[in-house]
Every structure is written in C-alpha cells, then in structure tokens.
Amino acid sequence: MGLSKYFKREIHSILSTDAYNKILDRYRKIMRTYRTMSSPWRALPNFIIAGAQKSGTTSLYRYLLSHPQVIGIYQRRPDGQTTWGKEVHYFDDNFDKPEWWYRFHFPLRFELIRKDSITGEASPEYLYHPHGAKRIASTVPDAKIIICLRNPVDRAISNYWHQVRQKNETLSMRKAFEKEEERIGKDKIPSNEENFSYNENRKKFSYLDKGIYADQVARYYKFFDRSQVLIIKSSKLFRNTRT
Incomplete structure (x- = not known):
C-alpha cells in the first residue's frame, strides 16, 4: 500500500x-x-539471500523482484521515509527485537496466497555473522537460503573501495589488509552467543576474513538441509542473469 x-x-x-x-x-x-x-498476520520470508557482501546480492534480489510472483520487503530508511527495500538485518543487528518487528517488513500472508507469490529479503551480513545461520533456523527453519560467492580477492577489493566511498576507510588498501586482524580482533570471538559483540570494525574492515567462505557456509549446512541451500557463483550470475 x-x-x-x-x-x-x-x-x-x-x-x-x-x-x-x-x-x-x-x-x-x-x-x-x-x-x-497487522504484524501477526504478516508472512515470514520464503527465501533469504544471506551473502556474501559485495558479491552480487543486490543484483540478484532485483532480478528476483522482477518476477511477478516475488514480493519485496517494506523498509524504513534512516531519514524516516519508507520504501520497498532489500535488507532487514534482523539476524545480525536487530535480533534483540521481537519477531513482530521482523514480520513488519513483509506482506500479509493472505496477499501472498491471493497472488500465489513468495517473499524474501537480502541481508549480506548474515553469511559472515557467526550466529546468523542459527538465528535464521530458529525463526524460519523452512526458508530457502541463497548464498552468492565471489572470487575472494575481487570481493575484498570491492569491499575496500565501498568503505572508502562511505568515508569509513582512511588507510591505503595495503595497510588496511595488513592491519585487518588487529582492527577486527579476529581471535576474540566467543562461541557463546550471549557474550558475542559484533563490533563496527568487524562489520566494516573484514576485507579478507569475509572471503574465507568454508566456515561460513558450513554453519548453514549445520542448521539447514543441503536441499535448502543454494550456492551461486557471482561470476556466473554476472554473465547470465537468467540462470
């Protein structure tokens, strides 16, 4: 509406x-x-594009929304305006909020039934977040998980320039890569979710660490059946958007 x-x-x-x-x-x-x-009557997502960041998640989400039977999310921007958006960040930044807050962003269930449609979101930090997979599984265990994987070197370089454009990064690329572990505190991540703090440095400056996909994907295979997880190579996505 x-x-x-x-x-x-x-x-x-x-x-x-x-x-x-x-x-x-x-x-x-x-x-x-x-x-x-109306949140109690709103749907939960049928699919979630979980990452990786700077790997084509925005493009993929737009391609999916071009289908008449895929309905996007409703999003409130920082300026207070609302629009059809892409990222909810419930399972990384906002998991302390109640489930109705998450449902707020999605269409009414009867609307999906009436239009024979599905809905979903794309928050690329979910893949990298140590507890993203577990949290998603606890809320939407039947969701389809889509993961885009890009060449880690290309992804890291793209991520670096993104942070430069956002005015978050002042170091040269070489210095930023060299100081990454020092900045993000890689060896200080507790396995206990209650004691975990996803600090801003980790979100912004994990250029190389976000490209180590094996552990990230393994977390999703731990909590979801493999038939629910679709891995897409970004290079293939960029070459053929109809695949």
Missing part, C-alpha cells in the same frame, strides 16, 4: 510544501502503525 507518484504530484500541486510534508508524514505514521498492528 502506498501513495502513487501521480497522487503525490497532484496533492503537491495544490498545497504548500509545508502542508504537503505534514500530510505525507502523517500518512507514513498511519502506515507504520497499520503494519505494526
């Missing part, structure tokens, strides 16, 4: 900017309240 671009344009043409923004803000608050109250 949302205001069409035409309707927004027509309203804006007859109101002052302040009045228009007040109406739009009120509408967004009403919609957020509606989605919150």
Whole structure:
C-alpha cells in the first residue's frame, strides 16, 4: 500500500510544501502503525539471500523482484521515509527485537496466497555473522537460503573501495589488509552467543576474513538441509542473469 507518484504530484500541486510534508508524514505514521498492528498476520520470508557482501546480492534480489510472483520487503530508511527495500538485518543487528518487528517488513500472508507469490529479503551480513545461520533456523527453519560467492580477492577489493566511498576507510588498501586482524580482533570471538559483540570494525574492515567462505557456509549446512541451500557463483550470475 502506498501513495502513487501521480497522487503525490497532484496533492503537491495544490498545497504548500509545508502542508504537503505534514500530510505525507502523517500518512507514513498511519502506515507504520497499520503494519505494526497487522504484524501477526504478516508472512515470514520464503527465501533469504544471506551473502556474501559485495558479491552480487543486490543484483540478484532485483532480478528476483522482477518476477511477478516475488514480493519485496517494506523498509524504513534512516531519514524516516519508507520504501520497498532489500535488507532487514534482523539476524545480525536487530535480533534483540521481537519477531513482530521482523514480520513488519513483509506482506500479509493472505496477499501472498491471493497472488500465489513468495517473499524474501537480502541481508549480506548474515553469511559472515557467526550466529546468523542459527538465528535464521530458529525463526524460519523452512526458508530457502541463497548464498552468492565471489572470487575472494575481487570481493575484498570491492569491499575496500565501498568503505572508502562511505568515508569509513582512511588507510591505503595495503595497510588496511595488513592491519585487518588487529582492527577486527579476529581471535576474540566467543562461541557463546550471549557474550558475542559484533563490533563496527568487524562489520566494516573484514576485507579478507569475509572471503574465507568454508566456515561460513558450513554453519548453514549445520542448521539447514543441503536441499535448502543454494550456492551461486557471482561470476556466473554476472554473465547470465537468467540462470
């Protein structure tokens, strides 16, 4: 549900900017309240694109959404506006929130049934997060897991330049790679989930560590049947988007 671009344009043409923004803000608050109250009747995802970061997850999600029977998620942006999005980050950054918060982002179950459709999300940190697979399995054990794997060197370089563009990285690429373990504290990850802290440095500067896929994929095979996990080579995805 949302205001069409035409309707927004027509309203804006007859109101002052302040009045228009007040109406739009009120509408967004009403919609957020509606989605919150209807959360018990909202679906959980049929599929989750779990990673890897900078491996084509955004492109893959867009390709899937181009299918008429795939419905995306509803997302609130940092500026307070809402839009159809991609990443929820429930199983890495927001697992302390209740399940209804997660359901808030998805379509109503009857809508999926009526349209014979499925829904899903793509949060690429889920693959790397040590407890991502376990958390997903505890909430949506029947979900299909999609993992895109890119050449680790290409992935690390792309990740580095992404952090430079985000103004998070000030070191040269060589220095950033050399200091990675020191910055992320790789040897200090406790196996106990309650004592685990996924610090910002680990999220931003794990250029090389995020490319060590064996342990990351193994966690998903531990909690999900192999028939539920699809591994896609990013190089193949980039060459043939219809595969």
